[in-house]
Amino acid sequence: MQWASWSAFFNMGGYALYVWVSFGLTLLCVVWEVLALRKRSAQALRLSRLLAQE
Amino acid sequence: MKINWFKYSSPQTFYPLAGKMIPWFAWLATILAIAGLYISFVIAPTDFQQGEAYRIIFVHVPAAWMSMVIYIVMAAWAGLGLALNARLSAMMAQALAPTGAIFTLLALVTGSLWGKPMWGAWWVWDARLTSELILLFLYLGFIALQSSIDDPRRADRAGALLALVGVVNVPIIYFSVKWWNTLHQGSSINMGAAPKMAATMLLGMLLMALAFWMYTVAVGLMRVRCIMLERERSADWVKALSLGAK
Numbered sequence A: 001m002q003w004a005s006w007s008a009f010f011n012m013g014g015y016a017l018y019v020w021v022s023f024g025l026t027l028l029c030v031v032w033e034v035l036a037l038r039k040r041s042a043q044a045l046r047l048s049r050l051l052a053q054e
Numbered sequence B: 001m002k003i004n005w006f007k008y009s010s011p012q013t014f015y016p017l018a019g020k021m022i023p024w025f026a027w028l029a030t031i032l033a034i035a036g037l038y039i040s041f042v043i044a045p046t047d048f049q050q051g052e053a054y055r056i057i058f059v060h061v062p063a064a065w066m067s068m069v070i071y072i073v074m075a076a077w078a079g080l081g082l083a084l085n086a087r088l089s090a091m092m093a094q095a096l097a098p099t100g101a102i103f104t105l106l107a108l109v110t111g112s113l114w115g116k117p118m119w120g121a122w123w124v125w126d127a128r129l130t131s132e133l134i135l136l137f138l139y140l141g142f143i144a145l146q147s148s149i150d151d152p153r154r155a156d157r158a159g160a161l162l163a164l165v166g167v168v169n170v171p172i173i174y175f176s177v178k179w180w181n182t183l184h185q186g187s188s189i190n191m192g193a194a195p196k197m198a199a200t201m202l203l204g205m206l207l208m209a210l211a212f213w214m215y216t217v218a219v220g221l222m223r224v225r226c227i228m229l230e231r232e233r234s235a236d237w238v239k240a241l242s243l244g245a246k
Helices: A006-014 A016-053 B005-009 B011-043 B052-084 B087-119 B127-148 B152-166 B169-179 B199-231 B236-244
Strands: none
Touching: A006 A016, A006 B052, A016 B052, A016 B087, A016 B199, A016 B236, B011 B052, B011 B087, B011 B199, B011 B236, B052 B087, B052 B127, B052 B152, B052 B169, B052 B199, B087 B127, B087 B152, B087 B199, B127 B152, B127 B169, B199 B236
16 A cells, blocks of 8 residues: 555646646547447437437 | 447447447546546656656657557458458458557657657657657548549548558557667566566556557447447437437
8 A cells, every 4th residue: 555645646746737637638539439439329229219210 | 248349330229339439448448547537647757857747748658659559449440441341351450440549649749748848859760750640640641642543432442451451550559769879768567577667657658558448449339339329320229229319
């Protein structure tokens, strides 16, 4: 274990901004990409259903 | 047992198969990412030169690796699609491009966030950074070119040519730190030489890279399924599927 306390962990030796923004942006991209693809799939299926019912 | 691979090269049969594969890759990615993050933040020691800022390496290097690996895989699928006139191959190439672009952007942004505290600059026109930026433009160019041509088969061919020509940039990125004097540090891992970093740091980086790889497969399959539905909208199998899925 490298950390004396939770606040030392969050502080990242003074580099908190750089480290947490890097990891946060990566997480954000992953979540956004998965949600966007789910939406796209649902939309494609909805449109095909409308075409099929015509 | 003989597997008929051609059977899976039709969207109609590949669609459900891909659907079955997605959860496996998603779970693998999640487990590997949890293990990788645990090692990155709890086990890996503080760097004697860079303090805690070096921990950016655990997203930066895997993202940069994936940006190059995805490009090569994308170009291979595009080339296969061009050579064999196989529509599924072209769809795979198209499905990988946005994920590759995202990883390239992440490599650039996290690199910038690492460069600021270490070099004192968000950006320098160094060979490594510049060639990675060109990679981003290649991905964006591929996506824009494909979406600007209405006929999907023609779009596939034009995109494939761009993707194949752009492959030349990948070794330039990889070897840039050797060929030129760069501010960017040398490779973290060299083939044929012992790693210069602590074993736990290396393990964290490899686990994160594997997690990103499994994520890429899962997301690539999700996107290729969307592309199949969109391109084959008027096909009977898509209509039947859409009526079944509520």
